[in-house]
Amino acid sequence: MITELISLVDAHEEWRGRKCLNLIPSENVMSPQVRRLLSCDLAHRYTSRDKFYRGTKFMDEIELLGEKLACEVFGAETADLRPLSGHIADLTFIASFAEPGDTLMCVSAENGGYPGIWRRGLPSFLKLNLVGFPFSRRDMNIKVDEAEKAMVESKPKLVIFGASLILFPHPVRELAETARQIGAHVGFDGSHVLGLIGGGEFQNPLKEGANALFGSTHKTLFGPQGGIILAKKAHGEIIKRNIFPAFVDNAHWNRIAALTLALAELKEFGKAYARQVIRNAQTLAKTLADYGFPVACSHLGFTRSHQVLLNYGDYKKGGIVADKLEKANIIVDHGVRLGTCEVTRRGMKEPEMQRIAEYIKRVLIDEEDTEKIKREVKNLVKDFGEVEYCFK
């Protein structure tokens, strides 16, 4: 049993860690230093703001350090690193500012919004009404004029920008004032783009009128898996009052130490990293489009984020594509979304994006032997074994 477990973990590490082109946009790799902090003694300990536990003096300092750094990196007035995941960060924001019967407006899951805050997710348990932003599938963005009208009509208590499929900045600046006039709280679920925001290469919703920015810490932000909430003072104080003990008890302090180091990496290397992530996504998109793939939003330059959308129309076709690519060790989801965050963190640049596009073409269009392409993929990945944009 033990041998079986260890060999499964080793096999996974060897395969996904060293032999695959990981193009899932929700994933990334931590630096060795950040990874090391995950297994430090903090992983065994408890602390809490009510000082119930003793022996916590260093832990409390680490938390404050992390919060200070997060405020700096994101231009926030308050930061909370305790949410255990992006989902819990969403829940904390939503439950803090809405009551049963209130309306939440966000991007619908059908248009690439996060399913966790759509029909089968949190809102039904919190007894909230849902209204989707009017959305252009052609531009993959919220329609500003129609959204403004819909907001005035449906009077949402919460307006949440951001999405799981996000190619372009969302119109926060354009809509925040209307939201304020109708008394709505404005959030931005930055799960996917936090690393780009922290690197200064995407919109910063807090500067555009959002009251809070929250989400996962492990997609474009290359921290350990977890969540974060950044906010303006008034909203941040309410969140801090609520989060413990309602939404998080043990916040996993090893994770918080690791996240703090990842934030330091983002502060130091984020600009160059985020720029390259976006350039890589644009190069990958353009090369794939030149091969004839159905890449979304060619009229807008394909993407301004880490994501490229191959528009196959439905998940069934997307699943077939993802299965074929997996045979060649190219890992994507069935969206089909391709993400450049992890390959960029491993040091790949535009020439490698062109090679990846070529591999994808050879699997899907030329239907070449996948074993042959897999060998080439492994060789490419072998040359990019080190994590970049971190302290050496």
Ligand SMILES: Cc1ncc(COP(=O)(O)O)c(C=O)c1O
């Ligand atoms: C937009 C968005 N919000 C929230 C989440 C949930 O994040 P987590 O997996 O950290 O709970 C996701 C997950 O992919 C997401 O895409």
